[in-house]
Amino acid sequence: MKGYQTHSQTGILLNANEASQNVDDNVKQEILDAISNLALNRYPDTTCHELHDLYANIMNVPSSWILSGNGSDQMLGFLIQYYLQGNKTLYTLAPDFSMYDYYVELNHAKIEKFETSLDGSFDVDAFISNGKDKKVDMILFSNPNNPTGHAISKLEMIQICEAFSNIPVIFDEAYMEFGNESAIDLLKTYPMAFVCRTLSKAYGLAGIRCGFMISSQVEKLASLFIPYALSSVTQTIASVVLRHAEAYKVNIAAIISERERMYREVKDYKTISFYPSNANFLYGRTDKKDILMNLFKEKNITIRNYADTSFRITIGTSEENEMVLDVLRRFEYANS
Template sequence: MQGYKTHVQSGILLNANEASQNVNETVKQEIIDAISNLSLNRYPDTTCHQLHRLYAEVMNVPSSWILSGNGSDQMLGFLIQYYLQENKILYTLSPDFSMYDYYVGLNHSNIEKYETNLDGSFDVDAFISNGKDKNVDMVLFSNPNNPTGHSITLWEMKKISEAFKDIPVIFDEAYMEFGKESAVCLLKEYPNVFVCRTLSKAYGLAGIRCGFMISSQVEKLSALFIPYALSSVTQTIASVVLRHADEYKDTIATIISERERMYQEVKEFKQLTMYPSNANFLFGRSEKKDLLLAMFKEKNITIRNYEDASFRITIGTKEENEMVLDVLRRFEYANS
């Protein structure tokens, strides 16, 4: 079993795919007012009734299909614990979110990884065939993928859901607000499908740890979920922000626009390779990564570093993004 490494918390933080800006002052004041009225001596509403109702409106699903927990990774851990007993096999991608490995190890299960191309793409038919050959017990991967930012299409999601309709298929959609096609529309047709979401990324609430599982199977599973998983404070803050969900559309659109602007500028660079993304980050590789990291460190910019030649840069504010582009331009020029 391997532990999960948390992120560096110093410098200009573009390493953890957090939102670069806090909630605005109007929302912050609503949060303060709402929290001041809480009965902190009482346990929280374990049904999260109000929170689920609000999120159901955002996602256009029945509130009975929603279960919430301490970050979407708690929902993923719960599903792995529920469906994968000893020696059962989780089927995922490589690379993907390392917390899958953590929860598989915690439950003494096994993990089978399908190697993707450098840009995160993969042959869905070959993925299905390999999973069938290995007789896997659960399919789980992030879409858009973390760390590559690659997404599969709705048609491909449906193909996977149909091929593995006798086992749970989980789409980890932590970054889908920045993507295109969600698996949520498959939930009615495929009871084996689960979608996990979070408020940490697009809604800028990484600090409160609030995530969701969406599935027609929630009513069956919810009785076994840990009680009081979300504090009254977390439920209250999340509910206030979700009442402003429409206002976040412009913020999300700006992040997508900035992502595309940055990618268009660097996609022809010779000293590094950046890949198209459907998330709030860009993923890249360079054989001279150590030099690149040193140049970022000189400017007090923290990005995500991986063990191989790859790295990941969160899309920040326009000012932060311009600082990143300046480093990338100088790196390209210095090594050309």
């Protein structure tokens, strides 16, 4: 069994797809005031009533369809544990989020991966056909994809839900705030569909570990989930931030604008291949990655380095992004 490799915490951090800026000072003060009134000697509200009501309003779903936990990966781990007992098979993409492998191995289940193109795209009809042939028991993949940033359309989501209507189909939407078409609207039509979301990315709350599972199945599954999964502190911080959800739309729009600005500049590079992204990062490949990584190291910029020729760069502040572009320009000029 392989453990999950955590991210470096040194340099200008553009390796973990975190928000580059901390919570606004006014919101931070509101958080501090709310925490000061907590009864820390009491167990937290295991129903997360206030938090779920706030998030349900944002997502336009019944609050009874929401379950929250210690990051969205805890929700994914719970679903794998519940549905894949007895040596059953998870069906996912390659590449995708490595925690899927971790939870599958932890629960002694099996995993079947469908290879995507270099840009993360894949033939949905072939994906469905292969899944049927392999008699898979659960479908789970990130959309937008981590690490490629590719996202499938709602029509393609419907194709998958229709083809696998009798097994759980889970859309890991950790980056959907930066994308376009969510599977949320499909939950009413497809009872076995799930959406998982997180506050770690668009809401800049990676430090508190708060994620959600959304599905009509939650009403059945909630009683089986670990009690007190979210501390009173986490619930309080998340609730305060979600009351300011409208303000975060400005931050999200700025990140998308920066992503598109950067992609426009680098998409025609000869020495690096970059791909369109629906997330808060850009994914690329180069045969001279060692040289590129050294250039980033010289500038004290930390990006995500994969074992093959690929890498991933989080969209940071405009100043950080300009530093990244400067490195990429130097690399392109020197190696083309």
